[in-house]
């Protein structure tokens with residue numbers, strides 16, 4: 001897309017977010033996802049009419065066909081509200097599932113699972129992490145998929161399967177060959193959630209909030225779940241390879257979404273600092289501590305943004321493998337910036353920062369996880385450091 005065209009698209013999206021989505025935020029924070037769904041669906045129809053549906057999905061499947069770099073810029077705009085990505089149908093985990101179905105799905109899988117997802121008729125989830133094992137090292141996994149006749153029989157226990165509540169299908173990671181080398185033991189298998197044996201045990205309470213629908217994280221048990229072998233996604237034993245593919249672009253989406261959150265939190269912080277009178281003729285913005293927070297936040301956000309765009313550019317030009325260091329560095333660096341900016345914005349708001357009268361507390365509760373999911377900080381730092389040491393050995 002020509003630079004001036006993408007700029008115009010971003011301007012229109014920015015206006016849409018301000019005028020159509022942010023006004024729904026307070027109700028979303030008070031009532032939750034399911035209660036808001038009819039209103040969110042109305043906005044989704046408007047997005048379709050504007051031609052901005054599924055920005056990162058190729059045009060042949062009904063999306064806008066943006067490059068990773070362009071979608072990063074979109075993600076930053078939509079990240080300014082907790083419901084932005086959902087309204088444009090590019091929310092996790094559906095976005096990642098669409099991408100892997102496009103790359104690895106058979107024509108039948110695309111017809112049955114991908115197209116309804118792209119059209120926004122259904123939602124999906126990704127079920128890899130297990131409570132009994134360290135998710136940081138997912139090669140250790142107890143869930144199994146055993147062949148019987150033309151079926152796989154899946155047994156296992158998962159948790160933090162985000163958005164499983166109300167999802168039409170799950171992409172499940174399960175061991176298909178326990179004797180293969182560690183990275184070739186598992187496969188990804190599509191499981192419709194109405195298959196007998198699929199049990200959503202609970203929406204896990206996260207920081208005091210179990211959430212609902214798309215905005216939730218479930219504990220799920222798979223007991224003798226029988227699905228046809230044609231539900232295998234990609235090749236048998238390629239589960240980890242496909243998961244890695246999904247995570248590269250996914251981290252760009254997340255980081256740009258976090259920068260969108262930072263922009264909104266920053267704006268709220270600056271406006272509050274200018275408004276809040278400490279006494280006659282004195283506002284918070286006159287105090288050096290607040291000035292430091294504003295200046296430091298701006299500098300950190302600018303630095304983080306350039307790092308993410310650089311990583312996206314490298315992935316677009318050289319692929320995910322060549323960009324592994326950049327992807328790891330933005331993952332922990334931007335999550336750190338997000339935590340600091342949110343914390344300063346809440347502190348600037350005082351007691352109001354703790355309420356749900358602004359989205360700051362929602363993000364503070366939910367985005368603490370940014371330092372954990374898609375690889376905890378420590379793991380990303382370890383792999384970056386290892387590669388650096390290797391160069392000097």
Ligand SMILES: Cc1cc2nc3c(=O)[nH]c(=O)nc-3n(C[C@H](O)[C@H](O)[C@H](O)COP(=O)(O)OP(=O)(O)OC[C@H]3O[C@@H](n4cnc5c(N)ncnc54)[C@H](O)[C@@H]3O)c2cc1C
Pocket residue numbers: 093126127128129133134135136137159160161162163217369372373374375376377378379382
């Ligand atoms: C909000 C949220 C949404 C999620 N959504 C999904 C989802 O949709 N699907 C899914 O399958 N999973 C999901 N997850 C799970 C996520 O992928 C795991 O939490 C993550 O991989 C970490 O695994 P763990 O929680 O088992 O932590 P562990 O692996 O037990 O690690 C605990 C801590 O140990 C430290 N640590 C780990 N390894 C090292 C190391 N090598 N060196 C030093 N320190 C280390 C880190 O600080 C880490 O936080 C989600 C998690 C959250 C919080």
